[in-house]
Amino acid sequence: MDNRQTKTDVILIGAGIMSATLGSLLKQLVPEWDITVFERRSAAGEESSNEWNNAGTGHSSLCELNYTVEQPDGSINISKAIQVNEEFQFSKQFWAYLVNSGVISNPKDFIMPVPHMSFVQGESNVAFLKKRFEALSVNPLFEGMEYSDNPDLLKQWVPLMMKDRIVDQPIAATRIESGTDVNFGALTRLLFDHLQKNNVGMHFNHQVDDIKRNSEGLWELKVRDLASGAVRRHAAKFVFIGGGGGSLHLLQKSGIPEGKGIGGFPVSGLFMVCHNPEVVAQHHAKVYGKAAVGAPPMSVPHLDTRVINNKESLFFGPFAGFSPKFLKYGSIFDLITSVKPHNLVTMLAAGAKNFQLTKYLIGQLMLSKEQRLEALREFVPNAKGEDWELVVAGQRVQIIKDTASGRGTLQFGTEVISAADGSIAALLGASPGASTAVSVMLEVISKCFPQHIKAWEPKLREMIPAYGTSLLQEPALLREIQAETSRTLGLTNGNGASGHGDKTSALA
Numbered sequence: 152m153d154n155r156q157t158k159t160d161v162i163l164i165g166a167g168i169m170s171a172t173l174g175s176l177l178k179q180l181v182p183e184w185d186i187t188v189f190e191r192r193s194a195a196g197e198e199s200s201n202e203w204n205n206a207g208t209g210h211s212s213l214c215e216l217n218y219t220v221e222q223p224d225g226s227i228n229i230s231k232a233i234q235v236n237e238e239f240q241f242s243k244q245f246w247a248y249l250v251n252s253g254v255i256s257n258p259k260d261f262i263m264p265v266p267h268m269s270f271v272q273g274e275s276n277v278a279f280l281k282k283r284f285e286a287l288s289v290n291p292l293f294e295g296m297e298y299s300d301n302p303d304l305l306k307q308w309v310p311l312m313m314k315d316r317i318v319d320q321p322i323a324a325t326r327i328e329s330g331t332d333v334n335f336g337a338l339t340r341l342l343f344d345h346l347q348k349n350n351v352g353m354h355f356n357h358q359v360d361d362i363k364r365n366s367e368g369l370w371e372l373k374v375r376d377l378a379s380g381a382v383r384r385h386a387a388k389f390v391f392i393g394g395g396g397g398s399l400h401l402l403q404k405s406g407i408p409e410g411k412g413i414g415g416f417p418v419s420g421l422f423m424v425c426h427n428p429e430v431v432a433q434h435h436a437k438v439y440g441k442a443a444v445g446a447p448p449m450s451v452p453h454l455d456t457r458v459i460n461n462k463e464s465l466f467f468g469p470f471a472g473f474s475p476k477f478l479k480y481g482s483i484f485d486l487i488t489s490v491k492p493h494n495l496v497t498m499l500a501a502g503a504k505n506f507q508l509t510k511y512l513i514g515q516l517m518l519s520k521e522q523r524l525e526a527l528r529e530f531v532p533n534a535k536g537e538d539w540e541l542v543v544a545g546q547r548v549q550i551i552k553d554t555a556s557g558r559g560t561l562q563f564g565t566e567v568i569s570a571a572d573g574s575i576a577a578l579l580g581a582s583p584g585a586s587t588a589v590s591v592m593l594e595v596i597s598k599c600f601p602q603h604i605k606a607w608e609p610k611l612r613e614m615i616p617a618y619g620t621s622l623l624q625e626p627a628l629l630r631e632i633q634a635e636t637s638r639t640l641g642l643t644n645g646n647g648a649s650g651h652g653d654k655t656s657a658l659a
Contacts, residue, residue, distance in 0.1 A: 155384070159185040159352070162372060162387040164359050164401060165394035166190035167200040168335050169578050171342035172588040173391055173595060175249070178349060179614060180596075180607050187352040187385065188343070189359055189374055191397075196339035198478055199395045200585060202459050204545030206422070206437075206466060209331030210586035211239035213267035213293065214439040217451055219283045227279075227286040233623070236292045238590035240622070241615050244632065245589045246338075247639035248614045254345050258640045261338040263458045267330025268308065268438040270322070270530070276441060277323040284325050291626040296327040311433035312454070315533040330437055331642065332458050335585045362390065362405050362575075370405070370575055389599060392577035396477030396548040399489055402577040407570045414494040414551035415579070416501065416561060417477050417486060418512070420469035420544035423527055427538045431456075431463050438530065454530045467527050469544060471515045479546050494551075500559025501551040508561070547581035565591055573599035589615065 161177060163170040166188055174186055192198065199205060212218045212232035220228045246262070249255045271280045277300060284298040299305060300323035306313040308326055347353045354374070360382070361373040369386040376383070392398045392405075396417065402410040425431060439453040455466040477485035490498055502509075518526075520536065527534045550562035565584050569576035576595050593611075597604060611618045622629035637643050 156371070157187075157383065157385045158369070159187045159385065159387050160389065161186045162370070162385060162390045163188045164372075164390065164392045165198075165397065166192070166195040166339070166343060166353070166355070167198060167393055167395055168196065168339045168342075168585045168588050169393035169592065170391060171195065171200075171339045171346070172245075173393065173592040174346050174351060175254070175342050176245075176589075176592055176596065176614075178346060178351070180603075180610055182349070185350075185352075186346070187354065187387070188346075189354050189357045189372070189385075191356070191358040191377065191394075192480065193355050194340075195343040195353075195355075196336040198480065199545040199547070199581075200335045200339045201545065202334045202336035202457075203542060204479065205335060205585065206453065206455055206469070207332050207334060207457050207459075208267075208437055208453075208455065208586070209239060209242075209262070209333045210584075211236045211267075211330070212287075213296070213327045213330050214269045214325070214437060214453075215451065216269055216271075216280075216283070216439060216441055219287070221279055221282070225282070227282050229283075229286050229290070232287065233290065233292060235587065237617075237622070238587035240292075240617060240633070240636075241593065242586060242589040243636045243640060244615045244617060247636045249342075250639050255341055261334045261341060262640055262642070263332045264328070264642045265330050265332040265456050265458075266308075266326055266328050266436045268324050268326045268436045270309070270312065270324045270438050270440055272320055272322050272529075274321050277321040280323050280325060291623060291629050293327065294630075295329055296325055298325050299323065309434065309436060309438060311430065312438065312530055312532075314433070317532075324438075326436070329637070329642070332437065332456060333586070334459060359394075359401060362392075362401055364406075368574075388574065390575045391595065392575070394478075396481060396485070396546050398577045398579055399477065399548060400485070402568060402579070403489070403491060405570075405575055405577075407568075407575060409568050409570060410577070411493045412497055412553060413568070413579070414498040414501065414559075415477065415486075415489055415548040416505075416551055417474060418547050418549060418581075419472040419474045419476075420547065421472060422466045422468035422470075422542050422544055423523060423539045424542045425465040425467075425539050430538050431465050434465060440530070452526065452530070467530060467539070470518065470523060470526075471512055473512045473516060474546065476546055477548050479543070481546065497551055497553055497559045500553075500557070501561055502559070504557070504559055505561055548579070549581060550579050567591065567594050567598065569595070569598045573601065593618070 212235045218232040250258050287293040288296045302318050356377040358375050359372050360375050363371055365371040370390045371386045374385055392401045399415045435456050437455045442451045457464050457466050475483050475486040524536055554560040565580035576599050616632050
């Protein structure tokens with residue numbers, strides 16, 4: 152081991168969309184800071200951020216039914232939907248800033264307009280969807296949303312889904328044109344390419360084996376070069392652990408008390424993918440349904456138009472599975488080695504409380520190809536097996552921790568865990584993840600650099616016009632910012648109007 156120590160201002164662990172976003176924000180705010188990135192894979196965006204490892208949905212609650220919960224009194228709680236939508240607005244605004252400032256030359260390299268839809272069958276589900284539509288469509292964030300339970304109109308919206316469908320029960324859908332398909336892998340690579348050109352040290356094939364506080368108060372990392380085997384020490388004032396499923400182990404090694412008692416449960420995913428141009432041409436939307444009983448929110452079935460390398464394809468899924476790995480390219484010992492004395496009881500409690508999830512995962516693992524095709528045919532009635540192939544997606548690690556609702560609570564979503572002094576932070580969790588990267592990284596900046604926030608506010612507002620503002624209280628400003636952002640990102644429709652607000656809400 153080389154005992155020499157290399158010092159820097161900021162170390163980012165993991166070259167995914169989260170580190171790319173934080174690095175890009177910090178480089179704009181304090182360009183003089185030295186930033187170093189360590190990534191165990193050979194390139195950026197190879198794990199969860201990769202375009203083949205996620206659905207590419209710009210999560211903004213336009214179609215995801217799990218963000219709107221029906222209350223015991225029958226009303227629809229839309230607070231989570233509003234939160235996720237507002238967070239995605241931050242991402243789009245920052246991306247637009249990067250386009251305007253020349254960091255990204257062509258937004259079509261990573262983002263495309265694709266309508267977002269929700270589709271349900273059965274009387275109770277149709278009633279739920281209509282109430283959801285009525286609750287959302289009056290909100291400025293969801294202007295332009297349409298609802299229909301008319302099969303003839305649905306044939307126009309989703310011809311592939313309606314072809315050969317036997318309509319023997321009520322069906323309905325909502326549709327909003329301002330949805331997006333985002334290639335987070337491409338965006339990650341674009342951001343890191345720019346950072347590397349601006350003197351950010353990128354170290355691929357480098358694995359962080361350990362992380363400890365040293366006598367100087369710096370965080371010291373033991374980093375192994377996977378190509379040569381050489382081990383070196385690197386130290387920084389601030390460390391961000393953005394290693395996806397690998398973050399939990401590194402958080403535990405840091406020893407900070409805020410990381411105690413937290414566990415993780417890995418869920419793998421698979422998609423069925425269609426490249427047949429005749430089939431692909433019949434569908435242009437991201438269509439989300441309702442999750443099966445016992446399924447985790449990330450397993451809501453959806454049929455998606457995807458744009459990867461300028462070529463359209465269709466994704467259907469995800470089908471959940473179980474692997475003890477925390478990363479797609481991780482170790483089968485990841486789960487067992489994450490169990491520590493401080494989180495053992497929490498993990499055992501989670502196992503006892505989540506019988507339905509366990510049962511669901513076992514059922515998913517046992518599905519045959521024909522059974523997966525039957526699930527697909529709920530969306531595409533005439534789907535043919537030869538048109539669809541199975542693709543293994545990324546690993547997601549759901550957070551397990553003790554909460555007010557009890558021990559061993561399985562958390563869905565993302566969470567920032569940071570030391571009291573803000574010198575180190577880790578991002579844990581999964582969806583909506585990448586879509587809300589800018590909002591989540593602003594949380595990291597706020598928690599970890601409170602002493603700089605006042606001085607940074609003017610630049611933050613330049614990059615993200617809605618920063619520090621409740622746009623819901625200023626609908627005119629909201630529409631203005633959305634229109635400008637959509638124009639910059641190439642998300643406008645043919646007549647130049649923004650996808651948001653260019654259609655009135657309609658019942659058909």
